[in-house]
Amino acid sequence: RDDILAPGAMILRGFAAQPEILAEVTRIAAVSPFRHMQTPGGRPIGVEMTNCGALGWVSDRGGYRYQAQDPLTGRPWPPMPAGFVALAGAAAARAGFPGFRPDACLINRYVPGVKMGLHQDRDEADLGAPIVSVSLGLPATFQFGGPERRDPVAKHGLAHGDVVVWGGPARLNWHGILTLKPGEHPATGAARINLTFRRAR
Ligand code: MD3
Ligand code: FE
Numbered sequence: 676r677d678d679i680l681a682p683g684a685m686i687l688r689g690f691a692a693q694p695e696i697l698a699e700v701t702r703i704a705a706v707s708p709f710r711h712m713q714t715p716g717g718r719p720i721g722v723e724m725t726n727c728g729a730l731g732w733v734s735d736r737g738g739y740r741y742q743a744q745d746p747l748t749g750r751p752w753p754p755m756p757a758g759f760v761a762l763a764g765a766a767a768a769r770a771g772f773p774g775f776r777p778d779a780c781l782i783n784r785y786v787p788g789v790k791m792g793l794h795q796d797r798d799e800a801d802l803g804a805p806i807v808s809v810s811l812g813l814p815a816t817f818q819f820g821g822p823e824r825r826d827p828v829a830k831h832g833l834a835h836g837d838v839v840v841w842g843g844p845a846r847l848n849w850h851g852i853l854t855l856k857p858g859e860h861p862a863t864g865a866a867r868i869n870l871t872f873r874r875a876r
Contacts, residue, residue: 678832683805683843684771691809692836696870700782700811703753707745709784715739721825723784724790725872728755730779730875732798735868739876740796741779753786755780762838763807763872770840772805777872785815785855785867793818793828793851796873805842811870812863813836813855820849827834835862 677687687698694806709723712734726732730741731752745752759780767775779799783791796806810833817839820828825848841848852869 678759678831680829681841681845681848683845684819684839684848686831686833687766687769687838687840688834690766690769693758694862696759696762696809697811697868699756699759700868702871703782706750706753707731707748709782721789723839724871725752725761725782726780727753728739728777728779728781732779732781732873732875741798741860759870759872762809763851766807766838767805767842769838770805770839770842772842775805775807775872775874777807779872779873781871781873783869783871785813785852785869786865787813787855789858790854791852793820793824793849795847795849796871797805797847798875799873800876801874802846805840805846806840807872809870809872810837810839811868812860813858813865813867815855815867815869816853818851818853822847822849824849833862 707725709725711719713740763777814834817831817833818828820826
């Protein structure tokens, strides 16, 4: 069952349960490992992150930005697998955003006890392009607000294989992930992996 969360925001349940996705994540993390980045204020971010694609999202004392090199390796991020590009394009098209070609994929890893506070995604040059997110492994509760920080938030469960497309009027809405509960998932063990496909430039 596909759910519309808001105009421009749609959940495609079970759209991405193929085991090949996690196999690709393992290959990517062997080259550009998951790591804790730092906020511009110097605090460690609880979610572990890596990227694939021409550009990757990074955060450090210098701020938030997209860059072509992995700061940990000094090398380009691993290329985006063709299957990722196809999956993200198909999900976006189904949600009403044909022609989406991501150039960045941020991969987040949550273990129990880790959360992502409410934020907006606004570091991308083309805010007309949607973001496609893929949830794998342990379930999480997603908080989805409005365009203003003070807007009320709704909660939605995200399970293994769920894909969410965020575009149009929902693109700048505030959102976050509640603290991950303990558990084990057959595909990921005690972790949740989230991929977000973006058009960074
Ligand atoms: C709503 N990740 O990486 S994905 C992020 O599950 C991020 O790891 C969360 O928020 C996660 O920035 C949530 C869902 C998501 C991603 C981008 C959005 C929701 C969004 C952009 C605009 C509105
Ligand atoms: Fe986000």
